[in-house]
Amino acid sequence: MSADLSELYQQVILDHNKRPRNRGKLPTANRVAHGDNPTCGDQCSVYLRLVPDAANGSDRIAEISFDGSGCAISQASASLMTTQVKGKSGAEVDALYQQFHEIVTTGNAPEEISDLAAFAGVHAFPARIKCATLGWHAAIEALKGGPEVTTETHTD
Ligand code: ZN
Numbered sequence: 001m002s003a004d005l006s007e008l009y010q011q012v013i014l015d016h017n018k019r020p021r022n023r024g025k026l027p028t029a030n031r032v033a034h035g036d037n038p039t040c041g042d043q044c045s046v047y048l049r050l051v052p053d054a055a056n057g058s059d060r061i062a063e064i065s066f067d068g069s070g071c072a073i074s075q076a077s078a079s080l081m082t083t084q085v086k087g088k089s090g091a092e093v094d095a096l097y098q099q100f101h102e103i104v105t106t107g108n109a110p111e112e113i114s115d116l117a118a119f120a121g122v123h124a125f126p127a128r129i130k131c132a133t134l135g136w137h138a139a140i141e142a143l144k145g146g147p148e149v150t151t152e153t154h155t156d
Pocket of ligand 1: 037040041042070071072073074131
């Protein structure tokens with residue numbers, strides 16, 4: 001493994017890949033979206049339970065989980081994403097994603113978001129950026145989805 005590549009697989013990424021957080025379907029979900037990264041073969045479904053937040057008139061993520069398969073970057077990023085966006089509103093998730101996107105495309109990471117900064121090494125491997133952002137895209141799609149409960153009729 002080259003120095004650059006070993007730098008890519010930081011401890012945070014290895015840890016989330018080995019012990020994914022919030023993995024599996026969420027029985028109480030009222031939103032679900034699926035992300036697909038055919039370039040690498042990564043799959044990621046994100047399940048959300050959104051609850052109205054009277055304080056700011058928007059919805060907030062009360063519960064979140066993900067399910068999927070693929071490379072270490074995609075699965076670790078989805079796992080970390082679930083821990084970062086829980087409790088947040090759609091606007092807050094958008095803002096956080098902008099920061100994450102900046103990190104993985106430029107390698108520049110503000111210190112205050114140190115866990116997400118573990119993905120800074122991805123910027124040296126442009127083909128892997130889609131791996132790192134897959135879970136985020138699925139979460140943002142789920143947030144934008146209609147209010148109705150989405151039921152998956154196909155079997156995995
Ligand atoms: Zn991948």
